[in-house]
Amino acid sequence: MGTKRGALFLGGVLLLIIVLIFIVRFVGGGSEDAWICVNGEWAKHGNPASSMPESGCGSAGTPATSFSAMGNLVKDNPGLAPGAWYLVFEKPGSPAVTIELSFDAKSLCILNGTVSPCRPSDFVPGERVTVDGEESSGTVGVVSLIDESSTKALSSCPEWVNCIPGPDIGTRCVVPPGCENITQKAY
Numbered sequence: 001m002g003t004k005r006g007a008l009f010l011g012g013v014l015l016l017i018i019v020l021i022f023i024v025r026f027v028g029g030g031s032e033d034a035w036i037c038v039n040g041e042w043a044k045h046g047n048p049a050s051s052m053p054e055s056g057c058g059s060a061g062t063p064a065t066s067f068s069a070m071g072n073l074v075k076d077n078p079g080l081a082p083g084a085w086y087l088v089f090e091k092p093g094s095p096a097v098t099i100e101l102s103f104d105a106k107s108l109c110i111l112n113g114t115v116s117p118c119r120p121s122d123f124v125p126g127e128r129v130t131v132d133g134e135e136s137s138g139t140v141g142v143v144s145l146i147d148e149s150s151t152k153a154l155s156s157c158p159e160w161v162n163c164i165p166g167p168d169i170g171t172r173c174v175v176p177p178g179c180e181n182i183t184q185k186a187y
Contacts, residue, residue: 051159066134067135069130070089070130070131071087071088071128072087072089072128072129073085073086073088073123073124073125074087074125074126080098084101085120085123086100086101087099099135099139099140100139101142102140103120106143107143108143108145109147110146110147112147113149127147129147132144132145157183158176159183161174161175161185161186163185173185
């Protein structure tokens with residue numbers, strides 16, 4: 001009778017672990033449904049609601065990226081170089097991987113829906129971001145860094161709004177808030 005009870009207990013523990021993993025991944029994992037610019041081409045990340053953008057993703061001069069991950073920004077944590085920004089992310093078999101981020105004049109950031117050269121002074125420790133860049137010797141040279149709110153906006157902003165003259169132009173030629181740098185006006 002004792003082995004039956006032990007097997008039931010073990011089965012219950014395994015079921016609880018599976019449920020917790022599911023909750024962490026799909027409930028706490030945040031939205032990952034967006035179109036992301038990788039190697040100058042739009043890549044489907046998750047299951048975006050909008051269609052693939054037709055423009056705005058690099059050019060022939062856009063550097064290739066060997067690194068792409070979503071994680072959290074950290075700075076001045078114990079054991080890390082002081083003053084440097086790091087990305088903490090997960091990859092299969094290795095939870096909480098930490099990699100140093102380096103920025104140059106070509107590093108672009110999309111923070112709160114605004115595209116600009118990266119200014120690490122604007123970063124917030126713990127902020128959830130997607131980083132694309134070139135990995136070398138344990139450091140990522142950042143090509144692009146997109147915060148989570150902008151990733152969500154990218155997936156929910158229309159590609160364009162109709163501004164062709166007509167009787168109702170005032171109501172339909174409005175770019176939704178937060179989409180100013182994403183949605184284009186069609187005339």
